[in-house]
Amino acid sequence: TKLTTFLRQLARQTGRELNVVLMDHAYSKPGNWRSENTYAKPTKSLFVHQVPPLGQDEKDVDVEYVEEVPIPPYDLNSVTISMAECEKYIEAVNPGEKDDDWEEQVDKTNWTMTQQRVFSKVVRALHSDRLARLTCSGNWNEPVQRRVIVDKTARRVRHLLACYSWDQKLTHWLHTTLLDCLSPLYLGIYIDVLQTLRTKCPVMVDRMLSSAPIVNRPGLSGLESLNLIVKQPWDPVASSLNEHKPQKLPGNPVIVMVPCAPMNGNFQSPRLKQWESYFASLGSVVPVIVKTGPDMYKTPLTNCLDQMVCASRVKVAQLRADYPGRHIILVGWNAGSAIAVQVALVEQVSAVVCLGFPVFTVEGRRGEPNDTLLDLRCPAFFVIGQNAASVRQEDMEDIRERMRVETGLVIVGSADDLLRVGHTKKQREGLTQSMVDRCILDEVGDFLGSILMSPRPPPLRTISNQSTNI
Amino acid sequence: DMETSACEGDVEQLQCEWKRVTNPTGPQPRPRHGHRAVAIKDLMVVFGGGNEGIVDELHVYNTATNQWFVPVTKGDIPPGCAAYGFVVDGTRILVFGGMVEYGKYSNELYELQASRWEWKRLKPRPPKHGAPPCPRLGHSFTLINNKVYLFGGLANDSDDLKNNIPRYLNDLYTLELRGNNSTAWDLPQTHGTSPPPRESHTGVAYTDKTTKKSRLVIYGGMSGCRLGDLWFLECDTMTWNKPAVKGIPPLPRSLHSATLIGHRMFVFGGWVPLVMDDVKVATHEKEWKCTNTLASLNLEKLCWEQLAVDTYENIPRPRAGHCAVGIHTRLYVWSGRDGYRKAWNNQVCCKDLWYLEVDVPAQPGRVQLVRASTQSL
Incomplete structure (x- = not known):
């Protein structure tokens, strides 16, 4: 659609897709696909500014070529x-x-x-x-x-x-x-x-x-x-984003939103609430809510975490009983993504989506040899911000390489731990956060869709034998 | 007059019938496109191609036993490649060029000795005058007598793999296969007008029964738009010519297959221009679709023949980048991509295996027609 083309254009994914040669000869995915580790899907980047390699700026400046102005997707x-x-x-x-x-x-x-x-x-x-x-x-x-x-x-x-x-x-x-x-x-x-x-x-x-x-x-x-x-704020792309909602995932899976903090009263971050509605276009969203009393500040942190893990496990078990056969997908934000992984280790789910996954924690780095993260048995999708304080791309790649399940990784350019893009970036590239969020959602949908459509076949073994009589 | 009517007036339409091969045994290869196949006796040998990653697997399908198997290979096992050149000379299979990595093309030559399933990397002698062929994909690689004819393809002029600068080629090389297993490139002098640059066209070897002269038949391809032209290279004089062909030509296409069975070249599938039924809407040159149409070029009579494809059973779905081989009187077709159809960003490839029975006994209809006319006499 026009919207996706436009977003791709902004996300610097174009040219490639539109190129006939690459359309005809799409045998392999761009990026760092390596046959040694077929589990880790190539890392994708959204809105990451490519710095041209040194020495290239000596090239002649093309003064005749008129850069194509993208067509805005809004009216x-x-x-x-x-x-x-x-x-x-x-x-x-x-x-x-x-x-x-x-x-x-x-x-x-x-x-x-x-x-x-x-x-x-x-x-x-x-x-x-x-x-x-x-x-x-x-x-x-x-x-x-x-x-x-x-x-x-x-x-x-x-x-x-x-x-x-x-x-x-x-x-x-x-x-x-x-x-x-x-x-x-x-x-x-x-x-x-x-x-x-x-x-x-x-x-x-x-x-x-x-x-x-x-x-x-x-x-x-x-x-x-x-x-x-x-009282009536305006957003230039809201209506076109609403018009072109992403496709529902095959089999309408249940998407469980794992909390990242106990809920204090009735307050919920508007951004997380909005993301719940984004995910609702992919499947049925079920939030896990952990409420605390007024003495929340007295509960030790570990108790609090236990409560959130337990509540999520109970919810997953309940959903499995209520909807037998439906796929269950866990989604977590930041600390919630670490909790989601923890739950996925013990409960049977189809995939985990980790938005703003933290690698540097109070207890040290994730992915150390004794980290249970490496024992994960369901596909995992990570989205991290380029400027996030709690994760770096290299560490994430390294962890992915050692995981024995299909994983995907998306880097959001200039984004922080909660995948929010800074003002300068927005202004320079003509972006709004809602557009960035939509691109992230599309990537999540693509990953989950391919996981649900074609669960990974067991690795092919060479069969010896067969006299061929040539 | 006689000649013009030779095709249209031919009462005898070629009878064909598609059959889907059901339940083959053995390990099934993963669906893909850009792979190639050659036939050795009853066997169809499939290598390379890709979808979500370039495939380096070798699969063999035994048409007699309806069984797939994966031979254990040894030697200098090549990296996977797609849209490469694949020929067989006896039991010696050659692999040349193709895409080996996203945006990276190869100009390496490998040999697979199918009697031992042993790979060997070959380093052919460069041509006397000029450089060896540049890395490319989508070229044609056709064995005629003891020479392989390499024509056209697509080169990438960019060093940056992500930034493709395509260049369509129309150069012609020959690779001589010598007795002592050595090989040498040659850049032969040709006469006449060369075909314009293209890629994902097909090359077929045809030897005339009576004159014993061989020619290379180049058909279709892509040069920014899909092509439907036909070119001959007469191998004895190395002369290019554009033959006048009768009959109704099929739509221009690329990424199709062209297979010689008897004296007919069977063209199947590929990308064809999207033709609008509504005359008011001009055909957009850059819009294409996959096709499942079949065409037959009679190389004896030089005409595109009418085919009577028995649609009693199903026929294969439209596809491109599939592989096709002729085994006895059958044209075997496996996999290929299913248009631009994508499921969640993954290109969908067909996983079915079909054959076209070319030599179907003539229908009794004609006999009846004759009888009817006799009765009326």
């Missing part, structure tokens, strides 16, 4: 409209206001030091947002670039407000002052930022917006419309 028109929604809104309520020298007209008398500092920092963030917007304006991938820019500004503002513990008086004052003095252009940016911030910390933002500010601007006095727009 540019509708995305551009939602991208400019905040600006349009401001324009509508403030017709005909001038943009210039608003900053000089701000009356700073009677401001405290803190107020002055907060104000100038926010304005600085808005300034750089404005500059970044101008830089990417007209870019073929402007909506995605814009999304990344706003995300960054929102992060800066969030960081700043967190420094003052989201002090309610201060945030109120800031919000009122900004609404009061910003020019329409900057006001649009500010509302974009609020909108993004609200997805990250809804309670804080709602509190900041709660009391009606006294505003000189007639258009903004009615708060309902402003609140409404703040």
Whole structure:
């Protein structure tokens, strides 16, 4: 589809697939496929920037070749409209206001030091947002670039407000002052930022917006419309990602989400929650929930781990009884992936998916000769971040080489332990985290699909004999 | 007039029948594409190819006993290769070139002595004038008398294996097989216009019954688009020519198989252009599909013949990159890829074995027709 082609193009997997010669002669997989270890599937990399080998930069620069501009997979028109929604809104309520020298007209008398500092920092963030917007304006991938820019500004503002513990008086004052003095252009940016911030910390933002500010601007006095727009964040690729969901895995397996920490109250990381919904497109998702009481901080860590392993084992056993014959796949994030492996050692499952698998642990490195990880009997799929602190590619490859089961490995370029890609990378390559996540999900699906479709046949033995009578 | 009607007017259509070989015994080879096969008496010897990794296994199918077996080989066992050249001279099998690793092509020559199942790496003498053939895949490698004719193929001009810079070839080398097991490359001088560069075409050796003259028949291939042209190299004069062939030619194709049985070249499968039924939609040149069509070139009459394929039973699925050999009156076909169909990113290959019975007794229909006309007289 158009979406996968585009994502591949961004993930630097193209050219190859589109090349007719390689399509016709697809006898072997690219990469480090080696016949000595047929268990380890070739390592794949997503969004890893290839540094050209030294000496190649001496080559003549091809000035005639026009690099092909990828076709964005979203509907540019509708995305551009939602991208400019905040600006349009401001324009509508403030017709005909001038943009210039608003900053000089701000009356700073009677401001405290803190107020002055907060104000100038926010304005600085808005300034750089404005500059970044101008830089990417007209870019073929402007909506995605814009999304990344706003995300960054929102992060800066969030960081700043967190420094003052989201002090309610201060945030109120800031919000009122900004609404009061910003020019329409900057006001649009500010509302974009609020909108993004609200997805990250809804309670804080709602509190900041709660009391009606006294505003000189007639258009903004009615708060309902402003609140409404703040509550509707936009994502340039969300709709096309939703439209092209990955294919369901053969046999609709049960995907068990192994926890990485006990659940504290009802809070669950939005990212993990989102990944649960991603996996729901591959099969039936069953989360394992370990709840703790208020005295959670008193339980020793080992007890806590035991509880999570036990809960997962109970869940797997129960699922096997409930759905005999269905494939069961364990999925874990970070520490949860280590727990998933532990469970897979004792329970019969079809595969384990380890997202952000940690190799460096408090108890030392994984993969040492006495590590039970090497005794794993079901296929395992590892996804790690290139910049993860708890794992390095070489160590993962080394472990894989010694495992006696089929394993796959995907490296996500510039990603951390939780496979989150940094801002610079996103901006440079025109990515959003949702696009990266989709690529990871596709790789997981490919691995699981091939495991479920063709379980590995026993290794071929040469049969001696047979007089051939030639 | 007589000549033009020779093909179309031929009442006698060649009768053929596909049969799927069921339940062969012995260890089944893994489905793949880009492998090759040769026939030694009743045996079909299959080597190489790949899917998810290049195969270095050797399998033999005994058509008389319906049994696969894996001979134990010794000597300089070659690495696996795909889309390479494979010929047999008596019991001596030669392997040349092909893809040995992702993006890496070979120009090495190996010999397998099938009587002892012993491999040997050969180092043929380079040609007197010029360099030995460059590493390549998808070339044709055809034995005619005591020489193997190497034509065309695809070279990779890039040092970086991941970055393919393809170059289609149309060079012609001959490899002379000498009595004392030595071999030598030659870059023969040819006359006439050479066929344009291509790869994944086929080469077939044909010797005329009456004149005893041999020729190399090059058909189809790929040069960015699929080709359907036919070329002869007359071996005595080393002259290329493009024969005028009657009948309805099959669709252009590559990665098909062409097998000589009697005086007919049977072309099966491969990639063909996607032809739209709707006239308004122009055929997109870069869209292809696999086919399961069968064509027969009568090399005596120089015409593409009409075939009456008995579809009473099933016929093989469309495929490309399969292998085919002629054993007695049968054309054996095994595996090959199933189009671009992928299951979870894995290319799907056919795992079935078929044969085409070429020499089917004539249908009684013609006799009846004759009788009917006699009665009406």
